[in-house]
Amino acid sequence: MQAGSTAPPGEPGGLRILIADDQPLNRGLLRAMLVLEGHEVLEAADGAQAVALFERERPDLVLMDVIMPVMDGYEATRCIKRLAGAEFVPVIFLTALTTEEALAAARAAGADDFLSKPYRRAVLNARIAMMRRLRAAGAALSTAPASSGCLGAAPDGTPAQWCWQLEVCGSGLQRVDPAVAALASLEHCGLPRAHRETAFAVLTELCNNAIEHGLLGLDSAIKSAEDGFERYYAERERGLRELRSGFLRLEVRGGLAEGGGELHIRVTDSGPGFDHQGALLRARAGPAGCCGRGIALLLGLCASLRYAGNGSTVEAVYRWQPGD
């Protein structure tokens, strides 16, 4: 092991990144960009080398080409994910996935994200930063006794259908915005750009409700007082800083069909739930003053919205048609 590899994930400092690509030119290009950011780089020229290097050096993150001699990227990723065990080691595929089948196969192998040529430094850095935050939250997750579960992509392997799951424990929520993490995943699922923006509004709304009301127990009524908005969000920030227990689980299942498709979004929090029937009634009755707009917005944007149990689980279906 070399010095400089011990910076905890989520903290400033370089990561150890393994590049698996049979083209020396591609490796060199990526290496140059990564070294500029202070990362330490390991290189493998095929999948088998990548697995061996991973086992020996335990890098923090892997950039994986798909088509390589000896062992391809799919197989190498499966091996690496197996070796990583419960630890979340992000694998970013270096490919433009042009078919749904390729996307499903990549997700089935365990790919967490995708990057296509030409590589741009800003995009590469943004993707690595996101994976790093997820990894940091994952570390917090595995040390939290109240929660168990998985972090990362969990595909079901069926073409044109996929499933993405994330569980973040209370103390991880300050570092990871679950909706933003999910959005990165939506970029690869065939959702048209305009719908990505609306779907993101839905995700944000669902996650914020779970965080603010489920986990932090904030009362939206605060917002209607003088300077209430400021106070509400100051309390949210303080609450997140002090949150030591609880979890939020986000699952997004996507399916494409004849140019359109749908997303099934399920958010569960560990909070006590709330009067969801009353909230739905009020939201359907019309726009309220300064609060209660969130659920009304969800009702307007989603094909369906359903609360389960005491209200700490919510399921929303977002649907789009060809040409929408």
Added chain:
Amino acid sequence: MSVVVTRAEQDHTVRIEVRGRFDFRAQADFRNAYRTVAQPGDRFVVDLRQTEYLDSAALGMLLLLREAAGGDAAEVVIANCRPSLRRILAVAHFERLFTIE
């Protein structure tokens, strides 16, 4: 996310441009636009040309702006809305309260 606020003296207009995600993080800068930059009687233009996303907290901030600018007497224009953002504003029935361009 960044909020750029400019005031044109000659036409008494405060222009608020929200770049990136328009969510609760924009709150302090956004409020600053009507609390400290605006003069009495100003009209407001909220420019969403470079806004990526909009959530219900942003809707709340727009309502607060409208209230601060005089409620029903206020002149608040929401400009440069892409269709996806316009859809969110429509779901919230904002076309009754704001001029949406």
